[in-house]
Amino acid sequence: MLGFIGGTGPEGRGLALRFALAGEEIVIGSRSVERGEEAAQKVLERAPGYPVSGSTNEDAAQRSDVLFITVPYTGQRDTLTALRDSLKGKLVVNVVAPLEFVDGSAVAVVVEEGSAAQQCQLLLPESQVVAAFQNLSARDLLRTSQSVDGDVVVCSDHAEAKATVMSMAERIPGVRGVDGGGLANARYVEDMTTLLLNINQIYKAHAMFRITGVEALKAVSEG
Numbered sequence: 205m206l207g208f209i210g211g212t213g214p215e216g217r218g219l220a221l222r223f224a225l226a227g228e229e230i231v232i233g234s235r236s237v238e239r240g241e242e243a244a245q246k247v248l249e250r251a252p253g254y255p256v257s258g259s260t261n262e263d264a265a266q267r268s269d270v271l272f273i274t275v276p277y278t279g280q281r282d283t284l285t286a287l288r289d290s291l292k293g294k295l296v297v298n299v300v301a302p303l304e305f306v307d308g309s310a311v312a313v314v315v316e317e318g319s320a321a322q323q324c325q326l327l328l329p330e331s332q333v334v335a336a337f338q339n340l341s342a343r344d345l346l347r348t349s350q351s352v353d354g355d356v357v358v359c360s361d362h363a364e365a366k367a368t369v370m371s372m373a374e375r376i377p378g379v380r381g382v383d384g385g386g387l388a389n390a391r392y393v394e395d396m397t398t399l400l401l402n403i404n405q406i407y408k409a410h411a412m413f414r415i416t417g418v419e420a421l422k423a424v425s426e427g
C-alpha cells in the first residue's frame with residue numbers, strides 16, 4: 205500500500221493517480237478524513253475501479269508500507285513530528301521542494317538541515333528516507349493522456365530503499381530514475397524545482413529535466 209501524507213494537493217493526487225494506474229493500492233491522507241475521501245474520488249474519476257481510498261494522514265501512515273510526503277515545506281516539521289511513531293521502519297519518499305514566491309518569482313527557502321529531505325530524515329530517524337519526484341510537475345502527472353517526459357533524481361543514504369524508489373519511478377510512463385547519490389545531494393534536486401518554476405514562467409511552459417550521458421557512462425563502468 206502506498207500512502208500520501210498531504211495527498212489532497214495536486215502533487216499528491218498526481219503521483220497517486222500514476223501509481224494507481226501502475227497497479228498499486230493507494231490511500232490518500234489528509235488532516236481531515238473528508239478531504240482525503242474527496243481527493244480519492246477525484247483520482248477515481250480518472251482511474252475508475254482502481255483501489256484508491258482516502259483517510260487521515262495518521263491512518264495512511266499506519267496502513268502503508270511506503271509513504272510519500274506531499275505537504276508544503278512550511279507544514280513538514282509539524283506533520284512529521286506528529287507521525288514519527290507511525291512511520292517507524294517505513295520507506296518515506298520526500299517530494300517536498302522548499303520554496304516560496306517573492307514578487308511573482310520562485311525563490312528557494314534555506315533549510316538549516318541542508319534540505320527538506322535531510323530535515324525529514326532527522327525528524328524520522330527510524331525511517332528510510334528517500335528524496336525523489338521533486339521536479340515532476342503535478343500538471344503533467346495529472347494529464348494521463350501524455351507520458352511524463354522527465355527524469356527523477358533519487359537520493360538516499362539507504363541503498364535498498366533508493367533502488368526501490370528508482371524502480372517505482374520508472375513505472376510512470378516516460379520517467380527514468382537516476383541515482384543521485386546520498387541524501388546530502390537532495391538539496392540540489394530541491395533547488396532545481398525553483399529553477400524549473402522560473403524557467404516555466406519565462407517560457408510559459410511546463411519544462412522538466414533530462415540528464416544526458418548517464419546511460420553511456422553506465423555502459424563504460426559496467427563494461
Ligand SMILES: NC(=O)c1ccc[n+]([C@@H]2O[C@H](COP(=O)([O-])OP(=O)(O)OC[C@H]3O[C@@H](n4cnc5c(N)ncnc54)[C@H](OP(=O)(O)O)[C@@H]3O)[C@@H](O)[C@H]2O)c1
Pocket residue numbers: 209210211212213214215216233234235236239240273274275276277278279280283299300301302303337338339340341342343397
Ligand atoms: N505542485 C507541483 O507541481 C509540485 C511539483 C513538485 C514538487 N512539489 C512539492 O510537493 C508538495 C505538495 O505540493 P502541492 O502543490 O500538492 O501542495 P499543496 O496543494 O499546497 O498542499 C498539499 C496538501 O498539504 C496539506 N497541507 C497544506 N498546508 C499544510 C500544513 N501547514 N500542514 C500540514 N499539511 C498541510 C493540505 O492537505 P489537507 O488540508 O487535506 O491536510 C494540502 O492539500 C510540496 O512540498 C511541493 O513543494 C509540488
